Every structure is written in C-alpha cells, then in structure tokens.
Amino acid sequence: MSVGPTINIYESVFAQTDKTDAILVVQGKKLHVNKALLSCHSDYFDTLFNGDFKEKSMQEIPINNVKFQDFATLLSLVHPNPIKPTEQNAEKLLELADRFLLSAAKYHLEYFIISTNFTANKKLELAGTYDLENLLVHVLKSFKTKEELVPTKRFSGFSANMKAKILDRQIELNKVVRDRNPWRSEFSESFTDRNTEIPKYYYRAERNNNEAKYSSQSRGDMGCRPS
Structure with a gap:
C-alpha cells in the first residue's frame, strides 16, 4: 500500500476548497485563499484583488520578500483555524x-x-513600535518603580498617544513614591534649612559670646567688678 505525500499544517490550512478563489505563491509554494475574506480584513489585499493592477487578472499571484511559513501563519490568523504564533516569530x-x-x-x-515570557522592556518596545495599546496598558502596570521605566532612544519613534501614556505612568509612579514617603521631601527641606540656618545661628551666638568675653576681660583690666 503506497503512502501519499505528507501534508504539513500550512498546506492543510490553505488547501484548495470550493470556497477558495485565488492562489498566492510564496517561495514557490501555493496558498489557496478567499479573495473576499482577505479583502474584508486588509486594504492591501482589497487593492491587490480588486484594484486596477495586473494581479487582478492573474491566476497565481506572487508575494515576494517574505518566508512561506511566516506568511502562511499570518494569513491563518484571520481564518477559522489559525496557526498559533510562537515567541520566536x-x-x-x-x-x-x-x-x-x-x-x-x-x-x-x-x-x-x-501571554508570553517576553521581558517588560521588550513588550514595551513592541507596543510602542506597532502601536499596540492593550499591550502597552498591560506592560505599564508591570513597572512598579520610576527607575524601572526609563526612556530609551526607541521611544522617539513611538506615537504621541503612546508617549503620553508612558508619561502618565511615570507621573503615577512618582506620586506613589511621594505618597509612601511623605516625610522625605519635608525632611529634605527641613534638613536643608537647618544646614543653612544653624551655622548662622551658631556663628552669631559664638560672636556674641566672644564679645561678652572681651567686654568682661576689658572691665577686669580696668579694675571693674560686677556688682
């Protein structure tokens, strides 16, 4: 009994059926897809299938500069049986x-x-780079101190909305520090005051003592005695 060729998961998800009406070719491999489904989810494919381009009339449309497994996994995410992504891809x-x-x-x-084990900084980078607001909200909560949430050069490419949310979290963390240690700033100010005022008082008192001592000695030299 002969054994037929093994069909991998990618070929299985994108096998030809009565619902597929287009073929995308990636690295020489075919993906049978439904034009309406992809057009509904993507302006790119809507233009590809329905725009005034040569691809509209092609039976097989090549997709370049992408790996077959990555592209198939991506398209599967808008299909009923998605291929689960991994931390690697x-x-x-x-x-x-x-x-x-x-x-x-x-x-x-x-x-x-x-849900991955990516570090908080990695999640923050991905959230900002790809404008993923839910991921950003999730990861910002994982930063518990202002020292952990340190801006990097990657922040410059984030959208204004993302930058604003990061700044809001930094302000919250600063407030947490103040609320937990309300005496710190007051103590610091009081300590500074003492450092500036005490020496003045000390030198003023010492000067007065010296003046009194000098006056007493002067009176003694003149034969004066306190009554």
Missing part, C-alpha cells in the same frame, strides 16, 4: 501584519504577546 509576524495591513492579525498577536 511573533515580532516578525507583527512586522508583516503592518506591511499587509492586517489589523485583525495584529490584534491576535497583541494578546499572544501579553
């Missing part, structure tokens, strides 16, 4: 979701990344 998939304008795939990836 999640960042690449976010990049591709941006490139192919698949916001639904980004949403799926955002919640996957929340």
Whole structure:
C-alpha cells in the first residue's frame, strides 16, 4: 500500500476548497485563499484583488520578500483555524501584519504577546513600535518603580498617544513614591534649612559670646567688678 505525500499544517490550512478563489505563491509554494475574506480584513489585499493592477487578472499571484511559513501563519490568523504564533516569530509576524495591513492579525498577536515570557522592556518596545495599546496598558502596570521605566532612544519613534501614556505612568509612579514617603521631601527641606540656618545661628551666638568675653576681660583690666 503506497503512502501519499505528507501534508504539513500550512498546506492543510490553505488547501484548495470550493470556497477558495485565488492562489498566492510564496517561495514557490501555493496558498489557496478567499479573495473576499482577505479583502474584508486588509486594504492591501482589497487593492491587490480588486484594484486596477495586473494581479487582478492573474491566476497565481506572487508575494515576494517574505518566508512561506511566516506568511502562511499570518494569513491563518484571520481564518477559522489559525496557526498559533510562537515567541520566536511573533515580532516578525507583527512586522508583516503592518506591511499587509492586517489589523485583525495584529490584534491576535497583541494578546499572544501579553501571554508570553517576553521581558517588560521588550513588550514595551513592541507596543510602542506597532502601536499596540492593550499591550502597552498591560506592560505599564508591570513597572512598579520610576527607575524601572526609563526612556530609551526607541521611544522617539513611538506615537504621541503612546508617549503620553508612558508619561502618565511615570507621573503615577512618582506620586506613589511621594505618597509612601511623605516625610522625605519635608525632611529634605527641613534638613536643608537647618544646614543653612544653624551655622548662622551658631556663628552669631559664638560672636556674641566672644564679645561678652572681651567686654568682661576689658572691665577686669580696668579694675571693674560686677556688682
């Protein structure tokens, strides 16, 4: 009994059915897709399939500069049976979701990344780079001190909204420090006052004592005695 060729998970998800009506070719491998489904989820594919371009009439449309496994995983995220992303390819998939304008795939990836073991700084970087607000809210809560939430050069590329949320969290953390140690600033101010005022008082008192001592000695030299 002969054994047929093994069908991998990617070929299984994108096998030809009566619902597929287009073929995308990546690295020589075919993905059978539904035009309406992809067009609904992505302006990129809506233009590709329905715009005035040569691809509209092509039976097989090549997709370049992308790996087959990554692209298939990305497209599967808007299908009924998605291929689960991994910590190894999640960042690449976010990049591709941006490139192919698949916001639904980004949403799926955002919640996957929340559940990963990525460091807080890595999650913050991804949230800011790909404008993932839910991920940002999640990761900002993990910063417990203002020293942990230190801006890096990557922050400069974040949207104004993302920067504002990070700043709000920094302000909250500063307030937490003040609320937990309300005496610190007062003590610091009082200590500063003592450092500035006590020496003045000390020198003033010492000067008065010296003047009194000199006056007493002068009276003694003149034969004066206190009554």
